[in-house]
Amino acid sequence: MKLATLADGSRDGQLAVVSREGRQAVLATRIAGTLQRALDDWPFYAPQLAELYDTLNAGAARHAFAFDTKRCMAPLPRAHQWADGSAYVNHVELVRRARNAVMPDSFWQDPLIYQGGSDDFIGPCEDIVLLYEAWGIDFEGEVAVVVDDVPMGTTPEAAMEHIVLLMLVNDVSLRNLIPDELAKGFGFFQGKSATSFSPLAVTPDELGAAWHDGRVHLPLCVKWNGVRVGQPNAGVDMVFNFPRLIAHVTKTRNARAGSIIGSGTISNKAANDDASIGYACIAEKRCIETIADGKPHTSFMKFGDTIELEMFDSAGQSIFGAISQRVVKGVPGRRVAKESR
Amino acid sequence: MKLATLADGSRDGQLAVVSREGRQAVLATRIAGTLQRALDDWPFYAPQLAELYDTLNAGAARHAFAFDTKRCMAPLPRAHQWADGSAYVNHVELVRRARNAVMPDSFWQDPLIYQGGSDDFIGPCEDIVLLYEAWGIDFEGEVAVVVDDVPMGTTPEAAMEHIVLLMLVNDVSLRNLIPDELAKGFGFFQGKSATSFSPLAVTPDELGAAWHDGRVHLPLCVKWNGVRVGQPNAGVDMVFNFPRLIAHVTKTRNARAGSIIGSGTISNKAANDDASIGYACIAEKRCIETIADGKPHTSFMKFGDTIELEMFDSAGQSIFGAISQRVVKGVPGRRVAKESR
Numbered sequence: 001m002k003l004a005t006l007a008d009g010s011r012d013g014q015l016a017v018v019s020r021e022g023r024q025a026v027l028a029t030r031i032a033g034t035l036q037r038a039l040d041d042w043p044f045y046a047p048q049l050a051e052l053y054d055t056l057n058a059g060a061a062r063h064a065f066a067f068d069t070k071r072c073m074a075p076l077p078r079a080h081q082w083a084d085g086s087a088y089v090n091h092v093e094l095v096r097r098a099r100n101a102v103m104p105d106s107f108w109q110d111p112l113i114y115q116g117g118s119d120d121f122i123g124p125c126e127d128i129v130l131l132y133e134a135w136g137i138d139f140e141g142e143v144a145v146v147v148d149d150v151p152m153g154t155t156p157e158a159a160m161e162h163i164v165l166l167m168l169v170n171d172v173s174l175r176n177l178i179p180d181e182l183a184k185g186f187g188f189f190q191g192k193s194a195t196s197f198s199p200l201a202v203t204p205d206e207l208g209a210a211w212h213d214g215r216v217h218l219p220l221c222v223k224w225n226g227v228r229v230g231q232p233n234a235g236v237d238m239v240f241n242f243p244r245l246i247a248h249v250t251k252t253r254n255a256r257a258g259s260i261i262g263s264g265t266i267s268n269k270a271a272n273d274d275a276s277i278g279y280a281c282i283a284e285k286r287c288i289e290t291i292a293d294g295k296p297h298t299s300f301m302k303f304g305d306t307i308e309l310e311m312f313d314s315a316g317q318s319i320f321g322a323i324s325q326r327v328v329k330g331v332p333g334r335r336v337a338k339e340s341r
Numbered sequence: 342m343k344l345a346t347l348a349d350g351s352r353d354g355q356l357a358v359v360s361r362e363g364r365q366a367v368l369a370t371r372i373a374g375t376l377q378r379a380l381d382d383w384p385f386y387a388p389q390l391a392e393l394y395d396t397l398n399a400g401a402a403r404h405a406f407a408f409d410t411k412r413c414m415a416p417l418p419r420a421h422q423w424a425d426g427s428a429y430v431n432h433v434e435l436v437r438r439a440r441n442a443v444m445p446d447s448f449w450q451d452p453l454i455y456q457g458g459s460d461d462f463i464g465p466c467e468d469i470v471l472l473y474e475a476w477g478i479d480f481e482g483e484v485a486v487v488v489d490d491v492p493m494g495t496t497p498e499a500a501m502e503h504i505v506l507l508m509l510v511n512d513v514s515l516r517n518l519i520p521d522e523l524a525k526g527f528g529f530f531q532g533k534s535a536t537s538f539s540p541l542a543v544t545p546d547e548l549g550a551a552w553h554d555g556r557v558h559l560p561l562c563v564k565w566n567g568v569r570v571g572q573p574n575a576g577v578d579m580v581f582n583f584p585r586l587i588a589h590v591t592k593t594r595n596a597r598a599g600s601i602i603g604s605g606t607i608s609n610k611a612a613n614d615d616a617s618i619g620y621a622c623i624a625e626k627r628c629i630e631t632i633a634d635g636k637p638h639t640s641f642m643k644f645g646d647t648i649e650l651e652m653f654d655s656a657g658q659s660i661f662g663a664i665s666q667r668v669v670k671g672v673p674g675r676r677v678a679k680e681s682r
Contacts, residue, residue, distance in 0.1 A: 011381055011597075011598075040352055078421045078597060079421070079460075080419045080420065080421060080459055080460035080461075081458055081459065081460040083458075083530070086527070104525075106525075107525075110525070112525055112526075112527050113527065113530050114456070114527040114528055114530070115455070115456040115457060115458060115528070115529070115530055116456060117422055117424075117456060117594060118421055118422065118459070119420075119421035119422040119595075119596060119597040119599070119600050120421075120594060120595045120596070120597045129493070130493075130593065131493065131494055131593070135593065149676075149677040150677075151673075151674050151675055151676055151677050152470070152471075152472065152671060152673065152674075153472055153671070153672070153673025153674045153675075154673075154674050155674065158674055174593055177593070182526050182527075184445075184447075184448075184451070184453055185453075185523050185528075186427070186453050186454065186455040186523075186528045186529065187455055187456070187526075187527045187528015187529060188456070188527065188528065189424070189454050189455070189456055189589075189590070190589070190592045190593045191593075192593075193593040193594045194594045194595070248530075248531070249530070251531045252471065252472070252476065252515055252518070252531045252532075252533075252534040253458060253461060253534045253535045254460075254461045254535070254677050255460065255461070256352075256419060256460040256461045256677070257352075258460070259460050330493060330494070331494070332492075332493065332494025332495075333492050333493075333494045333495050333496065333499055334492055334494075335490075335492055336490040336491075336492050336595050336597070
């Protein structure tokens with residue numbers, strides 16, 4: 001099943017079911033008004049949403065309409081938890097090598113996860129509004145899962161069954177703020193601005209055989225200013241699979257329904273030698289350049305730049321719809337102009 | 342005005358207005374079902390809630406009932422953002438001195454703030470359920486503010502008007518997990534288990550003259566196992582006031598309505614010499630012991646221990662009601678037993 005949230009002037013939007021090939025949609029608000037509401041009692045709502053999905057795919061849904069990703073908010077326009085891992089340890093190792101630092105061996109056994117802000121997500125086609133290019137604006141292409149209630153002390157084995165939806169992520173990062181911020185010791189805050197999500201949140205069965213071992217075994221297509229710069233495979237070199245990340249998140253506390261857990265930037269080791277694999281964040285490209293030439297050549301994003309992230313199944317069908325955004329300059333202190341209630 | 346959220350089996354509870362002296366309550370659900378709903382359109386709902394508050398204080402509210410903090414969830418049982426500062430720099434300096442580390446001078450100019458988990462808050466009289474005493478279970482007594490929509494790039498001067506409510510916090514911390522976690526560089530995650538809040542969220546005017554300069558100028562009473570161990574003044578040595586913390590939070594992103602921003606453990610410099618001031622977290626007591634004697638004497642909390650946090654106005658009236666909790670041992674992987682829808 002594929003779900004989307006349509007903008008309607010409210011903070012949480014309207015829940016819609018979208019057809020498998022992404023062309024038709026139907027409001028699901030007679031079942032559950034919002035995706036969070038559905039997640040709050042997933043065993044009750046999911047079967048009803050699945051039935052509507054089947055009807056829509058059969059071309060028999062009443063009041064179906066053309067689906068337009070430009071009308072989409074993030075599937076969860078705001079959430080109660082956004083925990084982002086760094087499961088592709090190759091990425092972490094490259095970053096360290098580029099600054100001549102050694103990565104602790106424990107990073108191969110113990111996941112890195114940071115707590116992100118979840119109060120103000122960006123829709124898939126909304127602008128990324130930031131104040132200064134000097135912050136070092138970067139994209140990060142990722143996969144994320146949404147879970148139901150996961151109790152404290154859940155094992156990786158038990159965590160798998162708590163994964164109810166998958167999405168794509170653009171974890172926008174401000175590279176030039178991060179070194180000083182991490183040096184303070186409390187983790188990311190200002191270095192991670194608002195995060196973007198794909199138009200569609202899909203149940204794992206939509207990925208077929210590409211979803212196994214708690215990983216998505218498909219390449220992520222990354223286009224920066226219309227040019228393909230990366231197609232790393234999300235199933236390759238993901239050292240910690242999603243169940244392992246969920247177990248980490250719930251070691252000392254519950255994760256409640258609607259929590260989002262991200263993979264971290266997708267990064268394939270083979271890309272270090274095979275340029276055709278490319279990158280899912282500029283920082284990684286710059287690290288490879290620094291290791292090779294002593295300094296980076298590729299600049300971070302400029303105002304006006306665009307970024308597209310999309311994932312296709314083996315038949316060439318877009319699974320999550322495209323994240324397609326432009327970076328634009330905002331005005332400090334300007335009233336939050338989006339929906340207000 | 343004073344607001345509380347009563348448990349009713351739902352995830353977000355029922356909004357209630359509570360009388361000034363904390364003895365009577367009346368459901369506010371005919372105005373707004375939940376506190377988050379009220380915060381989503383505060384200019385619309387706040388005047389209606391204030392009117393009900395006046396009626397209740399005048400003894401004229403229909404269907405008023407005796408207020409019982411044991412029925413309370415956290416005012417926001419789950420939120421979209423919990424950002425916790427470390428504004429009492431004395432605390433940070435003590436922690437560093439105890440391990441013979443130097444605190445960077447920049448810590449006096451640039452606030453430390455970490456992103457906390459906000460999906461599963463603990464009610465004021467609910468148990469603190471954790472799995473192992475060996476984690477080093479500690480309380481942290483704090484003050485927090487709740488804001489309305491705050492745009493990116495808000496100045497400290499402009500931030501003041503965005504503060505709509507105040508609460509007390511017990512930011513439960515797992516001290517023995519923190520050193521290894523912070524060494525990894527991504528900040529707190531497992532070291533900060535679920536956070537607790539006071540029964541009442543109150544508007545700043547309820548504090549009268551004690552609320553000025555963006556600080557709460559009152560002592561926080563801390564009782565551990567029934568013994569008063571601290572009464573540090575929240576208005577003393579708070580290097581960064583709440584508007585300054587909010588400006589930090591919104592440097593690179595908006596903070597949306599209902600975001601909670603905490604002060605960090607209250608800590609007064611004078612406590613280093615005057616034991617009667619005491620402490621709002623055990624870690625601080627242990628630091629003072631370590632600096633004096635080379636090692637700590639006070640142990641962290643045991644299962645069965647209790648913790649009470651409360652703040653009184655100059656007339657001896659409890660402002661926020663008491664956080665009054667017991668630490669109990671949980672079972673790994675046991676189904677989240679609270680409300681399910």
